[in-house]
Amino acid sequence: MSALDETRRIYGHSEAFNQADAVLREVYGALKDRGYNPTSQLVGYLLSGDPAYITSHQGARNLIRRVERDELLEELLRQFIAHLEERAPS
DSSP: OOGGGSOOOOOOOHHHHHHHHHHHHHHHHHHHHTTOOHHHHHHHHHHHOOGGGSOOGGGHHHHHTTSOHHHHHHHHHHHHHHHHHHHSOO
16 A cells, blocks of 8 residues: 555644634634625635735735635535534434
């Protein structure tokens, strides 16, 4: 079995999760406040890396650039999975 066939394990840092969570919440609020669809705008940013998808209102554009996009995606997925596990029957 080659190294390419093995599952890779990525270890995240809880500090990065906390920062990503806080940034996503702030940016979400700024987008909502300006009347944008936060989901569409965040998806555009995450896919393209173009900060023009994020409003500069309340410093949201500068704020989101402080966190790597992969960390933002990881936090979104972590929260989604946590939500699924909360709703799963015991």
